[in-house]
Structures are given as C-alpha cells and as structure tokens.
Amino acid sequence: MRNVLTLFSSVDDVLCHRARLVLAAKGVTYDMVPVDAQNPPEDLIDLNPYHSVPTLVERELVLYAASVVTEYLDERYPHPPLMPVDPLSRARLRLAMLRVEHDWVPQVQAIQMGNKAQAEAGRKRLKELVTAAVPLFKASKFFLNPEMSLADCAVAPIVWRLQALGIPLPKDGAKAIEDYGNRIFRSPGFVRSLTPQERQLRALPD
Template structure:
C-alpha cells in the first residue's frame, strides 16, 4: 500500500510495474498525496478481477468505491478534479487545451517508439533515433517555461517525466543538444512526489 496522511480516502490502482502510462498515473497520485492500494499486474496475465472491472483488461485501472475508470487520460483528469489540491492543470481553457494537445502528441509520437524499443524488435535502433528526434524537435516546449509548457507542474509533466526517466535504460542519448530536456527531468526527479511514484523496477532503470 502507498499511503499519505493527506488523504482519508482509499483508492485501488491496478498498475504494471514499469510502463509509462501506469507510472504517469502513479505520479499524479503522488503529486496529490493520495492514499491508495497499488495492485501490480502482469500485462500478459491480467487477473480475473481486473478483467471483470475493465473489459480491456489493461492498466492503469482505477477503482474509487463503486466507480471504475480506465484509460490513462480519463483516470488522470478524474484524479485532478477529485483531489483539487494542488491543481495539475491551469485555469484558463487555452492553456489547458495546449497541454492536452501536447500530451496527445506524446502518446501518439513518443510512446509507440518507446514500446518498439522495449520489445527488442529489429526496428529498435530506428525507434531510438525517431524517439530522439521527437524529443529534440520538442526543445522549444521544454524551454518555454520551468515545466512542460507551464509555470507549474501539470498533468502533462506526469506523462513526459516518466519518458525522460527511461531514456538511459532505453539507450537513447540526447547529447549536449538535449541538455534543457535533461535539466527539466532532473528538476522533477528530485521531488518527493516523483520518488514516491517509482516502483522498484523503475528505480532500477537508473543507477
């Protein structure tokens, strides 16, 4: 169980030990200081109770009393509204839309390359290059503010930071050009929330 005195409510999160989308959700929970039960799932053998809760049998899946939610964006936005402090999205609609669009680009462009590298397929080296190119082409987004397109930590950071954390493990080297991205990562990695979000498997991804 992952606990915090800041919340009296107990949630259950079905999570894998090391995928980005589960880490994203755990980082939101850690940033909010929410108490929850964490159930680690083998994605190749989802337990029967998870299949009963989620017709897709995937993770992350969140259970809050009689409510079951799945789909990373759905789960993370629910948590931000359910536990409003600290807020993880800006107030104005334009900034919120920009962050949502940036997160969608990460999901559509970065994560498939990450999955291909993890799979060890013959195209892994090409995926490393494409992921590196995606990240470096996003340098202006990392330079625009202290966090990803925002002055404060947001839901977008909860998706981006787990990707940056995995880069050495994935064999992706951004070089000197990528220093603003690596500096951004270090700002988040040293926070208590990020540390609380990590599983032992994720801690082992970095020395």
C-alpha cells in the same frame, strides 16, 4: 484499513507511471495491484473489457486509459492543481499530452517489447521526437507551463527512461532536458511514484 482507491498498474510502464505520479503529486494513498500484461488478474478482466493498465477503481467507479484516469484524479483531488485555470492553456496542455501518448509512448513500447528492428526504429523515432521538443524544454520551468502539470506527469516518466532505453540526449538540448528532469526527479512525489523496478533504471539526482 483498505484504501478507497485501487490502481491496477504494471511495475514498469510509462502510462502506469503517469497515473502513479499524479497520485503521488496529490499525496493520495491507494492500493496498487501489480499486473503482468501477459497474464492479467481475474479482477482486472472482470472490471475492464480491455484488460489494460492503468485501471483505477474507487468504490463502484472503474476508470481506464491514462488520460481519463489522470484528469479524473486532478478533478477529484484538486490540491495541488495540475492544470491551469484558463481554457487556452488547458487546451494546449491537453494537445501536448495527446501528442506524447500518440507519438512518444508507442516508441517506448516498441523499444521495450518489439523485436530488434522495431526497437531500433523506435529508438530512432523517439530520439527525433525528443530533439524536436527541445524548444519546449527550454521555454519554461515545466512542460509548456510555469508550474508542474498533468503534461509533466506524461513526459517525466519518459525522460526518466531515456538513458535505459538507449536514447542519447541531443547536444544542443541536453542541459535543458537534464535540468527539466532533475526539477521533477528531486520532488518527493516523483520518488514516491517509482516502483522498485523503475528505481533501478537510473540514479536519482543529488
């Protein structure tokens, strides 16, 4: 029997991984359609004017952009909740996710898809951003929140890739970042969110 949800997703992309991590955390079953960004399938071209991933389809509903997809999933499948109840905390997490998407993600993409100079600049900038975020990794069990949230679903896929991207952890924050990552990487939901290609990027913690 076909699942109600279909996710068009790259097999190694931080924004797609973000959507898959939310689905896994919610325990939602779905059909995944692997997408090559250079050669998107006809179905995706028909559904999404930008041909971008992740794209989520639920019956007649079509959603794209990782932030839209993940917030919809959190509201559509409320358990476990991935956003705090109070407006101030929700706003802080939304702002953090915006910063990750606007600042961190382009550096990852430059490293993965840019030329040598672009990749080197991306590594330098991403290292600076991760170093600047060390106090946030130290401040709470999860990113800006005592419980796992949508912000973690945005940050964890990048932390998972740091080693493969050639980003050394800052000395004064290495343990905090490793501890943060391991808390999430040990969860069954995170393991389910990984594609075979993403599993090859690093070892899962014991």
